[in-house]
Amino acid sequence: MPEISAGQQHYLNTRKKHRRIVRASRIAILLGFLFLWEFTANVGIIDSFIFSSPSKIALCFWEMLLDGSIFLHLGSTLYETIASFLLTMLLSILIAVLLWNSRKLSEILDPYLVVLNSLPKSALAPLLIVWLGATQTTIIVSGISVAVFGSILNLYTSFIGIDQEKIKLIYTLHGKKRHALLKVVLPASIPAIISNMKVNVGLCLVGVVIGEFLAARSGLGYLIIYSSQVFKMDWLLMSIVLLCIMAMVLYALINLLEQLYLKRI
Amino acid sequence: MEPILELKNIHYAYHSPEGETKTLTDLSFSVLPGEFVAIVGPSGCGKSTLLSIMCGLIEPEKGLIRLNGKYLRESTTNIGYMLQHDHLFEWRTIYHNVLLGLEIQHMLSARSREHAHELLEQYGLKQFEHAKPSQLSGGMRQRAALIRTLVLDPDILLLDEPFSALDYQTRLTVCDDIGQILKEAQKTAVLVTHDLSEAVSMADRVIVLTQRPATVTKVIPVTFELEKDTPMQRRNAPEFKQYFNLIWKELNHDA
Numbered sequence A: 001m002p003e004i005s006a007g008q009q010h011y012l013n014t015r016k017k018h019r020r021i022v023r024a025s026r027i028a029i030l031l032g033f034l035f036l037w038e039f040t041a042n043v044g045i046i047d048s049f050i051f052s053s054p055s056k057i058a059l060c061f062w063e064m065l066l067d068g069s070i071f072l073h074l075g076s077t078l079y080e081t082i083a084s085f086l087l088t089m090l091l092s093i094l095i096a097v098l099l100w101n102s103r104k105l106s107e108i109l110d111p112y113l114v115v116l117n118s119l120p121k122s123a124l125a126p127l128l129i130v131w132l133g134a135t136q137t138t139i140i141v142s143g144i145s146v147a148v149f150g151s152i153l154n155l156y157t158s159f160i161g162i163d164q165e166k167i168k169l170i171y172t173l174h175g176k177k178r179h180a181l182l183k184v185v186l187p188a189s190i191p192a193i194i195s196n197m198k199v200n201v202g203l204c205l206v207g208v209v210i211g212e213f214l215a216a217r218s219g220l221g222y223l224i225i226y227s228s229q230v231f232k233m234d235w236l237l238m239s240i241v242l243l244c245i246m247a248m249v250l251y252a253l254i255n256l257l258e259q260l261y262l263k264r265i
Numbered sequence B: 001m002e003p004i005l006e007l008k009n010i011h012y013a014y015h016s017p018e019g020e021t022k023t024l025t026d027l028s029f030s031v032l033p034g035e036f037v038a039i040v041g042p043s044g045c046g047k048s049t050l051l052s053i054m055c056g057l058i059e060p061e062k063g064l065i066r067l068n069g070k071y072l073r074e075s076t077t078n079i080g081y082m083l084q085h086d087h088l089f090e091w092r093t094i095y096h097n098v099l100l101g102l103e104i105q106h107m108l109s110a111r112s113r114e115h116a117h118e119l120l121e122q123y124g125l126k127q128f129e130h131a132k133p134s135q136l137s138g139g140m141r142q143r144a145a146l147i148r149t150l151v152l153d154p155d156i157l158l159l160d161e162p163f164s165a166l167d168y169q170t171r172l173t174v175c176d177d178i179g180q181i182l183k184e185a186q187k188t189a190v191l192v193t194h195d196l197s198e199a200v201s202m203a204d205r206v207i208v209l210t211q212r213p214a215t216v217t218k219v220i221p222v223t224f225e226l227e228k229d230t231p232m233q234r235r236n237a238p239e240f241k242q243y244f245n246l247i248w249k250e251l252n253h254d255a
Helices: A006-043 A054-066 A069-101 A103-118 A125-132 A136-160 A164-172 A177-215 A220-229 A233-264 B047-055 B094-098 B100-104 B110-122 B138-150 B168-184 B196-202 B231-236 B239-252
Strands: B005-016 B019-031 B036-040 B062-067 B079-082 B156-160 B188-193 B205-209 B216-221
Touching: A006 A054, A054 A069, A054 A233, A069 A103, A069 A136, A069 A177, A069 A220, A069 A233, A103 A136, A125 A136, A125 A177, A136 A177, A164 A177, A177 A220, A177 A233, A177 B100, A220 A233, B005 B047, B019 B047, B019 B062, B019 B216, B036 B047, B036 B196, B047 B079, B047 B156, B047 B188, B079 B138, B094 B100, B094 B110, B094 B138, B100 B110, B100 B138, B110 B138, B138 B168, B168 B196, B168 B231, B188 B196, B196 B231, B196 B239, B205 B239, B216 B239, B231 B239
Parallel strands: B036 B188, B036 B205, B079 B156, B156 B188
Antiparallel strands: B005 B019, B005 B062, B205 B216
């Protein structure tokens, strides 16, 4: 092991200290918030009927865990989110490739994509219910509709942003457009596709919850709407916490994918 | 001897909404087998366009190109092309970068892979076969790019300012290096450059182009009385300066 100089040691120590402070502060904020919530609810500073409390939420979770109903709701939302996420990625890569393949097509469709992308997709959900009925399909389509247009535009921009000289290289090797796509455009876009996935997984969750608000009999979105109507605030806040955790886990999974990719290259 | 490459009365213009830019006009020359021809001209005179036309990437508006006596479209003569930058793909190892052309042309076989290994060994990159391009120096990267072209066994090699992206010192060594590789392999090559000393140090013949719209103004044969005729040796020879000045004058007399 090489000798570590005093300067380097000092740098390493400062770095370690910095990290420790960041981590400790994060945990402290969470614990402080939970404590304050629990405490003020218990002594009656805030109304625990409206604001619930961490212990009530935990208890509620435990009860639903015991009767198994939580798995139904978690499962629905998770299934719908993953399905709409995968379909969004598939559709947007496919359409972005088509647009890349034909400049004419991309120029023709550009204004439509821009309008569809800026449209507030929650406005579409009631329409989807009428068209597709109050089914899981509606919810999945709702999830797709939130993410897919922005995703197409993003991917297309990254596809056409690839160094034209690299594509010229393929042609000088007597390759066809197909080779330019498979050997240059797609491999070079993997980082862009992964960062696109990170955005999409969150957006799909938004779309799925909107869909569940309107057209579901299970799922965390349904639970939120139902509990707000019957004033079961424990359920409502628990669902929000579970949504937070689900979003974090899905994001972490994509992060893991990115780490794997970076390690491979 | 029959020329391997023949260009006759080539015309080409770029079109944009603002108007037409005539790039090449009535341009003709030919290249003999085994010959190293350098094309020099003022910057922006359409040298790279000329190479793209020779390679069949763009069609000339008028004129014809023949390879080994056949029209470019029908020709089976294999053309290799080297770009300004190496464009090695970071997501492939050096070995897999070298195989790119073979993959595209469906020529991957045990024999062609073996050939790739041989070339990598011959040109000193064997130990970097499994390295990523970013782990190589600029000179080695350019050499890998050359192998990527050579592994397809081209009959004629087009070089589009292949050293211009390198720093000066690397440029001299890589120029010397690649000049010798091509000479030993007895490859026919056409080099496009704006660097006169590069042209004089490598070529058997220098073709001087005019400003846009470009046409051939002069063809200067370059011969050196050297025991070992390498680009580096040429740079130190007394004739070097004379050729340099001759081409310099040609380039500037219409300016």
